Amino acid sequence: MAVAFAWQEYRRANKRHLLLRIIAVVLAVTALACIILPIAYDGALNKTAERKAILLTTGFNNDSLNRADTNIITADAVIKNQYPNAKLINGLNELPKNTNLHIYGYGLNEDELAQLDTLPIVFHPAKAPVGVNYVNWDGSIKAGEPLHVQGQYNNTSAQKVKLVLNGLNTGLDSVMLPPNAQTNFNLSTIPKTTGKIVFTLYADTALQGSIPVQIAPVKPLRILMLSASPDFESKFLKNWLTGNGYAVALRSAISKNKFNSEFINTDQFNLSKLSAQTLNKFDVVFGDLSVFNGLSVAENSALKQAVADNGLGLIVRADSTGKTSWLQQPFPVDRASGKEPAAGPILINGKKSAGKLNNGLAYIAYQNGTQPLIKNTQQQVLASSALYGSGKIIFTTLNNTFTWILGGNKQDYWLLWSTLITKAARKENPDESQIEVLTPAYAGEPVHLQIAQGNASPLIINGKNTPSLQNAAIPFEYRAQYRPAKPGWQTLQSNNWYAYTKQSWAVMQASAKLSATKKYAKAHQINSIVTKQIQQKMRIDVPKIYFYILLLAACTFLWAEIKSLF
Known part of the structure; x- marks a missing residue:
């Protein structure tokens, strides 16, 4: 184009501005080419x-x-x-x-x-993994008690998933989980043997994790029930205790200083006066606050000594009496305002009951040094525990749990009273260490342990001394960090606890990391x-505007030059 246009300018008869016209033609064609073609150069930015x-x-x-x-x-x-x-x-x-x-x-x-x-940090979380992202069970139960495995499964597939609880190579319970949903599940079984057993949980054929459980043989507890007058709560509790093999002695007041005694699953003896020797035959004493307040000075002194020195447990039921007592000092009772709420579920050690219960307006105001055991859905404390010397006192405002038995809800009734009685019961060996695993234990990973022991002897885990830190506020409580070398059962003095393989409960580990890291990132x-x-270094494009201006200027000159001839 440039050569053709230049030749046309050269052939023109009027040779005026010939050189300028040829330059303008070449520049116009060059500008047009630069507009059409990409023009760039190497540079640094x-x-x-x-x-x-x-x-x-x-x-x-x-x-x-x-x-x-x-x-x-x-x-x-x-x-x-x-x-x-x-x-x-x-x-x-x-x-x-x-x-x-x-x-x-x-x-x-x-x-x-x-x-x-x-x-x-800035956290870029992955999608929630598929599988069991939460699971919970009681790792220590008595023979004949049901094992409940509860949790949540995240199923992102379009197919149903069958969750199976296995034990000793046998399917014990199963549940079908819907597709594309996070579903809560509850599996249960009653183990037929005692000792240390490891159950497993499968989703279809995929192993989710191991479920270690220690099943102890039944050793019936000895319960003394003190009653001022017959009532449904005491009657149904007595029937439940005796039906589950507990040794029960019942002392009911007939008149002043006269009592009627009843003995079930235990030998008979004189219960007219509660001495230290008599109280030491029992693990738990149950009664209304008014009954304990009505004890003689000698009986009250013997009761204090049995709890503080010998580890006797007390379960005290609140009543309408306004008399204060050393038993109620850690448990101030308050009343909510307004109408009495409708019956609803309660939380027993954090587990929501299946049945509803009318818990009234009375509740226990929380105090430091106490441990809430039962709450209502408004988080008001209905039963709480406190240490008293070497024993425990449990105080409760519940007085109509028998309605669960009348309604056929034996499971919630069993869970409530077994929780209270087990918490209160005298320890068979006060010096025996009690261990609590605060974080899930995996082989090769650090695990935090909380140990309660009645002496200052060193902690021996798997035959080796393990350093520990004593709690300044609770002298018999120690904390330790330990790294299990191998998966399986671990020993602490006479206790056992379990360490999983690194691959066990992989989805639950991932879910825990997601939750912990999100919380950390937010804070x-x-x-x-x-x-x-x-x-x-990069290729930098030359702006096209320069070539448009050059094309316009060259064409303008050529137009003006030809117009000047006329």
């Missing part, structure tokens, strides 16, 4: 970028990462194999300094989050972005 480190954890998605991200690290060798671009670190103490930390995946557990030491948000200046 200064940019401000976030200084960040990306920590990959289990469950992260490759698609969630930006190709431009460079400072990618992980503390998991498996992730390093899956994502070779990530740098493997030995521990969280090697995290880069002065950077914004972004965490991808399921996140970190509570011990790992504690190592961050309040470091602000430790990044308030200021750490930035850095970077120089980035």
Whole structure:
């Protein structure tokens, strides 16, 4: 085009401005070509970028990462194999300094989050995993008691899932779970043997985890019931106790200093006066507050001594008497205003009852040093426990639990009274250590233990001395951290507890990490972005506006020049 147009200008008869016209023609064609073709050059661009480190954890998605991200690290060798671009670190103490930390995946557990030491983070959570994301059961039961396994299953598939509780290679209970839903489940069985048994939970054919349970042979507790007058609550409780093999002695007042005694599953003896020797024959004493307040000075003194020195347990039922007592001192009773609420479920050690109960307006005001055992749905305490020397006192405002028996609800009735009686009962061996696993135990991972023992002897776990920290407020309580070397049953003095394999309850572990990391990220948000200046080499496009101006100028000159001839 440039050559053709230049030749046309050269052939024109009037040779005025010939050189300028040829230059204008060439420039116009060149500008038109530059508009049509991409014109760019290599250059460097200064940019401000976030200084960040990306920590990959289990469950992260490759698609969630930006190709431009460079400072990618992980503390998991498996992730390093899956994502070779990530740098493997030995521990969280090697995290880069002065950077914004972004965490991808399921996140970190509570011990790992504690190592961050309040470091602000941005959490990019993975989707909730498929499987059992929560499960709970009583790890220590008596022979003949039902084992309840409760939890929640997350099913994201379009198919139903069959959840099966197995024991000794036998299916014991199962439930079908609907598709595309998070569903609560409840499986139960009554074990036929005693000792240490490990049950398993399967979703179809996929193993979810192990369920270790210690089943102790039944040793009937000895219960003394004190009654001022016949009532339905005491009558039904006596029938339930005797029907479940408890040794029960009942002392009912006939008139002043005259009593009627009844003995079931135990030998008969004189109950007219409660001495220290008599009280030491029982594990738990049950009665109304008015009955305890009506004891003679000698009986009251013997009762105090039996509880404080010998570990006797008391279950005290509140009544309408206004007389104060040493038994009620830790349990001030208050009354809610307004109408008496309708019957509703109650919470027994955090477990919601299936049946409803009318719990009235009275409740126990919480005091430091007490442990609530039963609450209503308004979180008002209906039964609470407190230490008194080496024994325990349990105080309750419930007085109509017998309505559950009348309605055929034996399960909730059993759970309520077995909870209260077991909590109050005298320990067979006061010096025996009681162990509570505060965090799920996995082989090779640290587990936090809380141990209650009556002496200051060293803690011996799996035959080795383990350092512990004594609670300054509760002298017989100790805390320890231990790392099980192998999965399976672990021993602490005469107690046993269980450590899982790292693969056990994988979905529940992931759900716990998600929850813990979300909570941490919310409390430790990044308030200021750490930035850095970077120089980035890139192809820079020449703006087309310059070529449009050049084309317009050349064409304008050619038009004006030809117009000047006329």
